[in-house]
Every structure is written in structure tokens, then in C-alpha cells.
Amino acid sequence: MKVFIDPPNSLILFDLVERSGHEPLSTMAEIQEKIEKVELDMPPMNVSVEDVMKGLKYAGIEVPSGVRGRLAIWGPMIEAAEAAIIMEDCPYSFGCVGCHRTTLMVRYLLKKKNIPVLYVDYPNDEDQAKDLVVMMREFLEGLK
Amino acid sequence: MIKIAQLSCGTEYSSVQYEIEKAARSVGATIVHPDVSAADIDKAVERFGFKPQSPQLRLMIARAVQLADRKYDADAIFIATCFRCAEGALVRNELRRFVQDNTRLPVVTYSFTERMKAAQLLTRMEALVTIVTRKELLARERQSGITAGIDSGSSTTKAVIMINNKIAGKDWTPSGDVIKSAELVMENALNEAGVKLKDIEAIGTTGYGRYRLGKHYNAKLVQEELTTNSKGAVWLADRQRGEATILDIGGMDNKAITVRDGVPDNFTMGGICAGASGRFLEMVSKRLKIEVTELGALADKGNWRNAKMNSYCSVFGIQDLVTTLGDGKTFEDVAAAACHSVAEQVYEQQLQEIDVRHPIIQVGGTSLISGLVAAVGEILGSKPIVPANSQYIGAVGGAILSSGFLEGL
Amino acid sequence: MSAERETRIILISPASNITPDQLVRTIHTMGKNVTVKESCYGCVLEGKQDIVRGIINELRELDPNGIFTKVRAFHAGDPRRCRAHHGTRPGFAQLEQEWGDLWKIQRGLERADNGEKASKREIQEKLSVEKFKKICEVRQ
Numbered sequence: 001m002k003v004f005i006d007p008p009n010s011l012i013l014f015d016l017v018e019r020s021g022h023e024p025l026s027t028m029a030e031i032q033e034k035i036e037k038v039e040l041d042m043p044p045m046n047v048s049v050e051d052v053m054k055g056l057k058y059a060g061i062e063v064p065s066g067v068r069g070r071l072a073i074w075g076p077m078i079e080a081a082e083a084a085i086i087m088e089d090c091p092y093s094f095g096c097v098g099c100h101r102t103t104l105m106v107r108y109l110l111k112k113k114n115i116p117v118l119y120v121d122y123p124n125d126e127d128q129a130k131d132l133v134v135m136m137r138e139f140l141e142g143l144k
Numbered sequence: 145m146i147k148i149a150q151l152s153c154g155t156e157y158s159s160v161q162y163e164i165e166k167a168a169r170s171v172g173a174t175i176v177h178p179d180v181s182a183a184d185i186d187k188a189v190e191r192f193g194f195k196p197q198s199p200q201l202r203l204m205i206a207r208a209v210q211l212a213d214r215k216y217d218a219d220a221i222f223i224a225t226c227f228r229c230a231e232g233a234l235v236r237n238e239l240r241r242f243v244q245d246n247t248r249l250p251v252v253t254y255s256f257t258e259r260m261k262a263a264q265l266l267t268r269m270e271a272l273v274t275i276v277t278r279k280e281l282l283a284r285e286r287q288s289g290i291t292a293g294i295d296s297g298s299s300t301t302k303a304v305i306m307i308n309n310k311i312a313g314k315d316w317t318p319s320g321d322v323i324k325s326a327e328l329v330m331e332n333a334l335n336e337a338g339v340k341l342k343d344i345e346a347i348g349t350t351g352y353g354r355y356r357l358g359k360h361y362n363a364k365l366v367q368e369e370l371t372t373n374s375k376g377a378v379w380l381a382d383r384q385r386g387e388a389t390i391l392d393i394g395g396m397d398n399k400a401i402t403v404r405d406g407v408p409d410n411f412t413m414g415g416i417c418a419g420a421s422g423r424f425l426e427m428v429s430k431r432l433k434i435e436v437t438e439l440g441a442l443a444d445k446g447n448w449r450n451a452k453m454n455s456y457c458s459v460f461g462i463q464d465l466v467t468t469l470g471d472g473k474t475f476e477d478v479a480a481a482a483c484h485s486v487a488e489q490v491y492e493q494q495l496q497e498i499d500v501r502h503p504i505i506q507v508g509g510t511s512l513i514s515g516l517v518a519a520v521g522e523i524l525g526s527k528p529i530v531p532a533n534s535q536y537i538g539a540v541g542g543a544i545l546s547s548g549f550l551e552g553l
Numbered sequence: 554m555s556a557e558r559e560t561r562i563i564l565i566s567p568a569s570n571i572t573p574d575q576l577v578r579t580i581h582t583m584g585k586n587v588t589v590k591e592s593c594y595g596c597v598l599e600g601k602q603d604i605v606r607g608i609i610n611e612l613r614e615l616d617p618n619g620i621f622t623k624v625r626a627f628h629a630g631d632p633r634r635c636r637a638h639h640g641t642r643p644g645f646a647q648l649e650q651e652w653g654d655l656w657k658i659q660r661g662l663e664r665a666d667n668g669e670k671a672s673k674r675e676i677q678e679k680l681s682v683e684k685f686k687k688i689c690e691v692r693q
Contacts, residue, residue: 012655029624047157065227069159099198131672133662177642181641
């Protein structure tokens with residue numbers, strides 16, 4: 001199954017989903033497609049004005065361009081998702097997603113989609129990490 | 145290569161990162177991102193004291209702290225966040241204050257939409273680079289020899305001939321064809337000064353048409369208007385030392401520049417709204433069927449509080465003023481309301497981006513509209529200085545700075 | 554993702570005994586047509602998707618719970634993301650943090666393998682106004 005992960009660039013979530021035999025939907029894969037479009041030369045990520053306009057599907061023109069540009073990437077991923085794992089209370093430095101408002105919108109869109117969603121906490125210690133692994137395994141097993 | 149440190153949120157997802165880098169490249173600079181580690185971010189946010197929810201804004205703060213602590217080496221700072229993001233705007237502005245309190249690096253801030261192109265940033269980037277690379281030239285306080293400055297603006301074209309630190313000739317005309325307008329004002333200014341074009345030892349061009357004129361006249365200095373205006377303003381107002389804010393409400397964009405000893409250290413340029421520009425006053429004058437030169441004196445006699453404006457917009461706001469006249473209010477009140485509206489817009493849209501330092505030197509063609517100067521003074525709490533020849537600042541700055549090249553600077 | 558190119562960041566848990574050098578040498582000895590760049594935390598691996606995934610499966614056998622991986626959007630050494638040219642990019646701090654915490658995940662995986670269950674999460678409720686009032690009253 002295609003599993004949306006949030007933060008969508010998390011190494012821990014990507015790895016644990018992939019270990020379970022599911023397909024993690026990640027920002028990295030989306031960006032890869034963008035940057036390989038040789039007909040566009042908009043480094044670093046080849047996000048064009050047209051992409052930002054595509055974000056209007058998810059948020060109106062009064063919403064900042066950075067939010068719409070991000071939603072233009074994650075919106076289609078959410079549409080493709082069959083399940084999702086959301087990690088809450090991530091440390092400060094997370095992540096290249098960058099925009100808190102976009103994160104709120106992404107979680108709302110996932111909620112509205114009515115797919116199985118697992119909420120986990122960022123592990124602060126070994127016990128919580130064990131809980132994270134066990135909960136993810138159970139959730140991902142249940143999807144098969 | 146001049147290194148401009150970028151502190152930003154949202155640029156990569158708004159299709160503007162490439163434009164920022166393009167603008168920097170075109171003025172011989174490169175964009176750099178101060179190195180930070182995960183641990184730096186938490187510490188920096190704690191120290192800064194403002195804790196935004198968005199991680200990218202936290203990263204911005206950490207990068208600023210690296211610059212403040214001299215752990216990362218850069219020559220100038222560019223701070224940008226998405227237009228309409230409240231969290232971003234708060235961080236952008238407070239971070240700008242923070243780096244100015246903690247470094248001597250020139251800073252420019254910008255809030256962008258996905259439509260922003262490199263051309264919009266060019267003047268800002270050019271000014272940043274000039275402040276870094278031409279410190280000695282900018283420190284120049286006197287004009288020497290026989291030099292000319294031409295300011296090819298969006299509304300008017302101005303020329304000034306200076307001889308041994310004095311204005312010897314000057315002229316202006318509404319801007320038409322860039323070259324023809326410049327040739328006309330140059331000829332008149334030369335006649336007034338009693339010199340010929342071949343006698344001119346150096347020419348400095350500025351304003352929107354600076355590149356074309358620079359080529360046409362083989363100018364020694366082709367410089368954006370933020371730098372030339374600063375120099376011209378402090379020279380005209382005799383405020384070469386100490387701090388000041390230069391305010392130029394122009395026809396197409398407004399500039400607010402803070403200077404320290406005649407050298408700009410922060411500036412803001414606005415150009416999104418006609419309601420916050422000289423154009424608004426021109427349109428009001430046309431609608432009132434008076435000359436724009438008469439508007440200021442009328443406004444001086446009126447009270448803006450008597451003429452209600454529900455909008456700052458150059459379309460709807462002017463309609464309000466016309467309706468007010470229909471209600472029997474006076475031309476004077478309407479003129480005062482128009483001046484107040486522009487001053488308030490400039491204050492709200494632009495002056496928030498810099499720390500206004502007194503005295504305020506108001507310059508440019510609109511500084512001749514006394515009602516507007518009075519309105520700016522009322523809003524900022526002290527009446528701006530309007531030096532003689534205040535509309536010639538760009539040209540004067542061009543003439544002064546270009547004379548620096550005569551001494552091999 | 555294209556089958557033509559897959560770039561992977563491979564990270565070794567700080568609690569693992571494997572070194573980046575060992576990791577890279579293991580990949581080299583496989584003799585596959587891939588690009589490998591050693592990093593402080595592991596390596597970056599790039600090649601055709603099926604080959605890269607095959608290598609990852611083999612690498613995991615070195616230390617099943619101590620080696621982690623995710624896809625990387627940019628090519629190995631892509632100047633658009635080069636730290637030497639641009640300084641650290643936004644995702645770097647996150648990756649650094651996640652790498653630092655991989656030892657917890659490693660232990661978590663081991664304990665899950667041993668059949669441990671998730672503990673019930675206790676949600677600490679905030680003190681009710683009534684209780685707080687009582688405390689205040691006692692103090693008085």
C-alpha cells in the first residue's frame with residue numbers, strides 16, 4: 001500500500017514503512033521527478049510558477065505562495081495515499097517541509113480523506129522508540 | 145565575489161529561489177546560506193526569544209545568529225518571507241532588527257509572491273553590493289571638478305551640472321524617450337552652467353534609464369538610485385555626518401533609506417500600490433482639475449479629518465474624494481485627505497520595514513508638495529527636512545559620486 | 554521515482570559497530586554498476602533502482618536493525634544541493650537529528666523483535682480547577 005508519511009521527508013518513517021513491505025510516499029521522490037525535468041531550469045527544485053498555481057486547488061490566492069507551492073507537491077501525494085502515519089511533537093529542527101501552516105493543512109487533508117491514519121509521537125527515549133516500532137508494525141501489518 | 149547571506153522561508157517552494165540567485169549573480173554577488181547544525185537551531189531560537197511554529201523560520205533565526213556571532217562570514221544579508229504570512233512577517237522584521245543590532249552588514253528585506261522576478265530585486269541587490277564594494281567612494285563628502293549627474297526616473301528626468309562642490313546648472317522634464325529627455329535636460333543644465341558637454345570630466349547616471357544613458361554618455365558611474373539618492377540627500381541637507389532617514393515618495397516606487405555618515409545601511413523599496421505613491425496625488429489633481437503643484441498649498445489650508453476616505457486605492461479612494469466634494473466639502477479638505485492618505489500608506493506599507501531615524505530628509509519631486517510633507521511629519525512625529533533642490537537628489541548624487549573617479553577612487 | 558535512477562542516503566545508527574568505510578567497501582566488493590560516496594553518517598548510493606534495492610537488502614544483513622535508508626531527490630554530488638557551495642540545506646538539520654536518534658529506533662526494533670508490546674500511553678491530565686482551588690484553600 002502507498003503510505004503517506006508526515007513529516008514527508010522523515011528518514012525514520014520512510015525506513016520503517018519500507019521495512020514492512022509498503023511503499024512510503026515521500027517528498028524526496030516527488031522532488032526527484034521535478035528536478036529531472038530537463039526542459040525546466042529553475043534550480044534548486046524546479047518548482048515553477050505553474051506549480052504554485054496548481055496549489056490553488058488546495059488553498060486560495062490569499063494564502064502565501066510558499067504554502068500553495070508546498071501543497072502542489074503534497075496534495076497529489078495525499079490523493080494517492082491509501083494510509084498515513086503522522087509523527088507528532090517532532091523536535092524543533094524538523095524539517096525541510098518548513099511551514100507549520102502547510103503541515104496543519106496536510107493533516108487536515110489526510111483526515112478528510114478517510115483513510116487509516118496512525119498518530120505516533122517522536123520518540124524521546126528507548127521505551128517510546130519501542131512503542132513507535134511496535135505500533136507502526138501493527139498498523140502496517142493490518143493494512144495488508 | 146560578494147557573499148549575500150540569505151535568510152528566508154518559502155523561496156524554494158514559491159519558484160523564486162532561482163530569481164533571487166539570478167539577481168545576485170547579475171550584480172556580481174553570490175547567495176550563501178550560513179551553515180547550522182541541529183543543535184544550533186534550538187539554542188539560537190532560545191537566545192532570540194521569538195519561537196515560531198514553522199521550522200524553516202527557526203532555521204532562519206539560527207542562520208542569523210551564526211552571522212551575529214561571526215561564525216559565518218558574509219558581506220550582506222537578504223531576508224525574505226512569503227507575502228501574506230503573518231508569522232513570517234514578524235520573524236522577518238524582528239530578525240532584521242537583530243542582525244542590525246549585532247552586525248554592521250547591510251540588510252535588505254523582501255516579502256515575495258510567486259510572481260516575483262529577478263528584475264524586481266536588481267536595484268536592491270545592486271545597492272547591497274555597492275555598499276560593500278564602494279565604501280570609499282560612498283564616504284565621499286565633496287564634489288570636485290566639473291561633473292554631471294542624470295537621473296532618468298519613471299516620471300521625470302533630471303540633470304545637474306556641478307562645479308567644485310556647487311550646483312552650476314540644473315533642469316528637469318517629464319520622462320519620455322530616455323535619451324531624448326536626457327539630452328534636453330542636459331543641454332539646458334549645461335547652458336545654465338555655461339559649460340559644454342566636452343568640458344564635463346565625469347558623468348554619473350541613475351534611475352530606471354541609467355544603463356541606456358550610461359552607454360550613451362559613456363558615464364563613469366552607472367548607479368542605482370538608492371545609493372545616489374542617499375549621497376545627494378545628505379549633501380543637499382548638509383547632514384553628511386550622523387544618522388538620518390531619507391524618504392523619497394516617487395512616481396512609481398517609494399524609497400526609504402537609513403544612512404549613517406552618508407552611507408546607506410538599510411533601505412526599503414515599495415512599488416506594489418499606486419495609492420502609496422506620487423502617482424496617486426497626480427491622479428487626484430487631474431480629477432480635481434488642478435495642477436499637482438497647487439495640491440500641496442491647498443492641502444496646507446485643509447483638514448483631512450473632514451474628508452472621509454474608505455479606501456487607499458487609487459481608483460476607489462479617489463472616487464471617495466469626489467463623492468466628498470459632492471457632499472459640499474472643500475477642495476482644501478480633499479487635498480489634505482489625499483496627502484494624508486499617501487503618507488499613511490507609505491508609513492504602513494514601508495516605514496515599518498526600517499527603523500526610522502531622525503531627522504527625516506524628504507526628497508524627490510513629491511517633497512515639493514508641502515501638504516504631503518506636513519502629513520508625513522504629522523504621522524512620524526517630526527517635520528521632515530526638505531532641502532533646496534530636493535527633486536534633484538539622484539542627479540546631485542550622481543555628480544558627486546562620479547567625481548570620485550577623477551581622483552582614481 | 555524512476556527505475557532508471559534511484560539515489561539513497563544510507564545511515565548507520567550511532568549504536569552500530571559498522572563504520573561508513575566498511576559499508577562502502579562492502580558495496581564496492583559487490584562489483585555492481587553504482588556510484589557510492591562515503592559520508593560522515595554512512596554513504597550515498599546511486600544506480601538503477603533494482604540494483605540499488607538489491608544492495609540495500611544485502612547491506613541490511615550486515616546489521617538488520619542498525620542500518621537505515623531513505624530516498625534522496627538529488628543526484629549524489631548534485632551542485633544544486635552541494636553543501637560546499639550553498640551551506641547546509643533545510644533538510645540537513647533534520648537528518649542530523651534523526652541520525653542522532655537512530656540508536657533509539659535500533660533498540661526499539663530489537664525489543665519489538667523480542668515480542669515486546671507497546672506500553673499504554675498515559676495522558677497526563679491538567680489539574681482541574683476544583684483541585685487547584687482546594688490546594689489554594691489549604692495554603693490559606
